[in-house]
Amino acid sequence: MSGSSETRRARCGEDFTAVRVPADLARPALAALGPRTGSVLANRTTQTWHFLLPLGSALPGEWPYGVRVMPEGRPIGIPPLTTTDGRDVHWAVPPGRGVTSPAHLHRVLNGPLPPASLTPTPTGPQFPSRAPVRVAASRPCPLTPAQLKVGRLLLTGASDREMAVELGVPVGTVLHQLNRIGRRFGVPTAVRKAAALLAGGYVAPPRVSMLAPEVSPDDLTVLRVLAGLATDDGLPAELQSSDPFLDHVHELRERYGARTDPHLIALAAF
Template structure:
């Protein structure tokens, strides 16, 4: 019986080789016992809700804010996953925690083995369809923010001011704080922090953390946090990637060699490291502070709400 067949049984009745029963995290390699699809936390949570009982094993990591959906090995996968989603290459090691590890900051089970198997087609459908970030969705009809117009302002209407709590959480989002770090900083339950983030998202139609950061900056609600570090050198490809990440430009603006998920994400990983950015929203905020995203330079900066 294969490890994946075991995974379809009750959790207490199987002991696959990629599951640690000794209270320690083991290293397993993609392609042998499972196929792993890495999804940003902001997309993974609603995807999990949409999939419901059709979800198989899912790993989550609050520190890196990434989730891994574990699919049957050798699954036939589409090749057009949305940006931010990555099919992990064969041989790539992944930490597999004990079955009892269902919480904490580091890798843990969001959905433990034994509850079913995720269909690659279902996962692709919910990520590529209604859960795709609004600025990249083919169904989007609203005008997008300008991407190559220095000095222009990406104006957004503000029918009502953000609450002080939303502004505080938004400021921490722009510094790269995780949900857990925000909760610790503000001495609030993590559920309350996520509630405020969700309200910001609903206010601006921003389903991901990056889109929330862009909306807060472009609308003049919050200024980018100042940093002492000078901007590193950015290549034209770096700038194109920043604009696509922020939803300020279409994917067609990327060079042809970056129009697949892996090169694009590898480039962002390198860019975050070079800039000292903790997260993608932090990277966008740094780029805005350095003047690399002109459409986010809003005159309202300096006149921020109290």
């Protein structure tokens, strides 16, 4: 699909249909689909994967929360065939191995979580530049003490290994608790878990002594899209492709002094 030595731009809806899947859902889906899976792109920086399906074979519909059939004309990066690892876009499954069935992909993505738990929570942090976050009054999904400890550390930007050391438990235990938090709220990625914890008032954002940086309307939109509180359709046109969006997120992390995206969301909420 790409014979050049550099990542090139391709537009969804011209040669293929792309289904964007959060990494937390994409990895088990890939394992469940088995060896007949078609081309799949992965990106560790954005924590998103793209399953490339035959043109016109997948339509928007009852996909899990966080999964999206990409609109026609939306550009995505296509790396060289030899790029099968790295933090940026690379092939999780290179072209030529098979073709992903849209029906099978839909089934495995909908299988692990009941449909009700995939509905986004209507309340959540609005990330105003000068006002405190208002949280939901009720807590319909109580968390265990272990989950709350992991959640607090997630908001500080701690890595999985750092959490394990801090709590004196194996890394696998930390990952298990993070997965349970995700299932409680029906959210797949670490940054959306952080947003859900803040929205429900389960965990307070970490306090900082620095003055709050200036936040433009575009900054606010980027933060809301990153947290899963808005769709990327609301982004300015120049931020609707992955690289400019990620550059903007990186700039916000530096401005806030955030270690990770969940840390950025917590600091923005504070």
